[in-house]
Amino acid sequence: MLQRFVHLPILVLGLTLAFSSVMAAQANPSVSAENLNIETLNFSSLAHAGGDAAMGISPSAFHGVGNSYSQAGFTFTATDNPWGPQTLGTWMDGSPNHPVGRRKATPLTAYYAGTKITATPITGSFDLISVDLAQWAVNQGGGAGSFPVTFHGMRGGREVVRQTFQVHRVPKSPLLSSYRFKGFTNLTSFYVIEEGTYATGYGFQLNNIVFRRNNASPAPPQGPNLAVNPTHFHCYQVEGASKTNRVSLRDQFQTAPEVLLGRPVMLCAPAQKNKEELKDTTTHLLCYQTVEGARPADRRVIVTNQFGEQVLQVGNSQLLCVPGLKRVPAMTGGGVCSKASAPQGDPVALVADTTAGPAPLTVTFTFCETKWSSHADVREWSLGPLPPAGASPRIQGPPPSTKTVVFPDKGTYNEKFCVWKTDGTEGCSDPAIAIVVH
Numbered sequence: 456m457l458q459r460f461v462h463l464p465i466l467v468l469g470l471t472l473a474f475s476s477v478m479a480a481q482a483n484p485s486v487s488a489e490n491l492n493i494e495t496l497n498f499s500s501l502a503h504a505g506g507d508a509a510m511g512i513s514p515s516a517f518h519g520v521g522n523s524y525s526q527a528g529f530t531f532t533a534t535d536n537p538w539g540p541q542t543l544g545t546w547m548d549g550s551p552n553h554p555v556g557r558r559k560a561t562p563l564t565a566y567y568a569g570t571k572i573t574a575t576p577i578t579g580s581f582d583l584i585s586v587d588l589a590q591w592a593v594n595q596g597g598g599a600g601s602f603p604v605t606f607h608g609m610r611g612g613r614e615v616v617r618q619t620f621q622v623h624r625v626p627k628s629p630l631l632s633s634y635r636f637k638g639f640t641n642l643t644s645f646y647v648i649e650e651g652t653y654a655t656g657y658g659f660q661l662n663n664i665v666f667r668r669n670n671a672s673p674a675p676p677q678g679p680n681l682a683v684n685p686t687h688f689h690c691y692q693v694e695g696a697s698k699t700n701r702v703s704l705r706d707q708f709q710t711a712p713e714v715l716l717g718r719p720v721m722l723c724a725p726a727q728k729n730k731e732e733l734k735d736t737t738t739h740l741l742c743y744q745t746v747e748g749a750r751p752a753d754r755r756v757i758v759t760n761q762f763g764e765q766v767l768q769v770g771n772s773q774l775l776c777v778p779g780l781k782r783v784p785a786m787t788g789g790g791v792c793s794k795a796s797a798p799q800g801d802p803v804a805l806v807a808d809t810t811a812g813p814a815p816l817t818v819t820f821t822f823c824e825t826k827w828s829s830h831a832d833v834r835e836w837s838l839g840p841l842p843p844a845g846a847s848p849r850i851q852g853p854p855p856s857t858k859t860v861v862f863p864d865k866g867t868y869n870e871k872f873c874v875w876k877t878d879g880t881e882g883c884s885d886p887a888i889a890i891v892v893h
Contacts, residue, residue, distance in 0.1 A: 493584060496527045496664040498545065502558040506547030512592050516552065517566050519544035524563070528577050528668075531563065535571040535648070542566040545660075552592040554629040554660060562631070562660035564591060565649050573646040576668070582759075583608065583639035584665040588622045589629035591649075591658025598626025602657045606636070609644040616642075622659055631662055640759050641669060667757075686735050688723035690742070695719045700743070708752035708769065716775060717744035723776065742776040782809075805838075805872040805884040811891040815863045818890055822854050822872055835875040840868070840887075849875065862892045 503518035519542045522533045533543045545561050546553040554560040565572055588604055596602065601621040608616040620634040639645070650657050697718040704711045723740035727733040749772035758765050806821040820838060836854040854874070862868060869887035 493665055493667050494527065496529065496666065497559070498526070498563045498662050499559050499561045500526065501545045501563065502561040503545065503547050504549070506550035506553070512552060514566065516547055516550040517542075517544055518547055519566060529574050530577065532573050532575075533565050533570050534573065536565070536567045536569050542570075543572070546592075551628050554589045554631045554662070555627075556631065560631055560662065562587075562589065562662035564658070564660040568649055568658070571646055571648045573644055574664075575644040580610070580641045580643050580669045582667040582669065583636045583642060583645060584667065585633050585635045585663075586661055586665070587631040587633050587663040588620060589631045589660050589662075590622060590624050591629070591660055593628050594626050595629075595658065596624050598624050600624055602659075603650075604647060604659050605650075606639070606645055606647050608636075608639045608642045609646065610642055612643075629660060631660075633663070637764070638759065685731075686733070686738070687726045687728045687731075688740060689726035690721045690723040690740075693719055693722045693741075698743075701748075702775070704749065704775070708754060709750060711749045711772075714748035714772075714775070715746040717746040719743050721774065721776075722781070724781070737780060738778050739781040740776040741779055742774040745772045745775055805870070805888060807870070807888050807890065810888060811893070814865050814892045815861055816890070816892045817859060817861050819857055819859045820870070820872070821857050833874050834877045837873045839870060862890060865892050867891050 501518065501520065501524075505518075506516040522543065524531045524543050531543060536542075543563060543565055545563060548558060548561075554562055563572075583606075586606075590596070590602075601623045603619045604622050605617055605619040607614050608618075616638045618636055618639070622634075623632065647659075647661070649659065695718060698716075700716040701713050702716065704714050719741050721740075721742035723742065725733060725736050725738060751771045752769040754769045756767050756769055758767055804822075808819045808821075809816070810818075822836075833853040835849040835851055837849045838854075838858055838860070839848075854872075860870075868890040870890055871883045871885070871887045873881065873883040875881045
């Protein structure tokens with residue numbers, strides 16, 4: 456018999472991503488987890504004729520299946536019971552301890568107190584959506600109040616989430632009620648322990664486990680309840696020349712043999728959110744328009760993150776985001792090649808498209824303040840080191856907007872842009888840009 460129980464957060468991933476348009480579907484009452492491709496594990500196959508009220512909670516009213524039971528690709532095991540055999544099973548149909556609802560309500564439970572029930576899929580990971588729970592026997596704990604049942608979500612042998620439900624007692628036969636999980640995603644197993652005693656009302660029965668199978672292996676955990684790449688990205692609009700690229704794409708929604716990519720429209724930088732640890736500060740995403748070749752996904756999905764769970768309608772393909780490295784061109788003087796953002800007066804600013812590389816290294820310099828290339832009072836200009844490091848030749852007339860220089864030998868070159876005006880004044884970009892050739 457049951458003797459006593461032992462009481463025991465645009466943010467995107469740092470990978471190549473294909474973006475589709477999505478639309479929130481929560482406002483539609485017909486859209487829910489139950490409408491999606493989700494499975495329910497019901498234990499009605501365990502139903503066993505027999506049993507009556509006179510048997511009470513004796514073993515003769517309990518149909519045991521041993522310490523291991525498999526169904527729907529899951530194996531349930533019973534361990535850690537200090538009082539008797541590791542026995543899983545269910546109450547016979549005629550027992551008042553059987554939940555209301557006849558054979559369809561037949562649950563799985565453990566006969567002895569302290570039993571740890573563990574559920575493990577044969578392969579892969581899964582999301583746990585909800586479960587039906589009821590008290591272990593008729594009039595348990597006097598049939599009043601409630602008692603806690605705690606589920607533990609595991610990933611790779613480590614607990615990543617837990618949740619406690621308060622199960623209501625009733626003075627008659629057990630009555631199953633549904634309880635919904637939060638954050639039980641990408642699990643490799645879960646367990647729950649029969650805690651307390653029958654007299655104090657802590658035993659439970661479970662049925663109708665609603666879950667979703669995942670094809671991918673679980674990812675490293677992020678935060679207490681998530682299993683995703685932890686990097687967040689802050690995305691900015693960009694302007695740039697179109698580069699015609701054709702690629703084949705395959706994702707969870709489609710296989711597209713040839714997709715035409717358009718111009719880059721977004722740059723996503725790794726970002727620290729709410730002072731959380733930022734491990735990858737290098738990888739950036741550059742997102743290109745998907746112009747043609749990819750069809751709409753037309754699927755409903757459930758997305759779970761640290762902000763909650765949301766049902767979304769996935770629509771047209773929009774972007775392909777490609778990981779890469781970003782560098783900021785070295786800048787001096789005016790800082791950026793924009794008159795509006797340059798300092799007041801006559802700024803002398805220089806930008807290099809690269810500042811390091813193997814010999815021979817080709818560098819394109821841009822003279823930022825555009826008026827220098829058209830100003831009539833510019834007598835001479837130069838690009839290069841200043842005396843005494845080695846005088847750069849002065850060139851008559853105003854400078855061009857850009858100049859390309861090849862550095863054939865290894866070394867460090869400190870480059871400055873200087874102008875001399877007809878009124879005798881002069882100026883140079885400062886500090887110099889260091890070009891390192893290795």
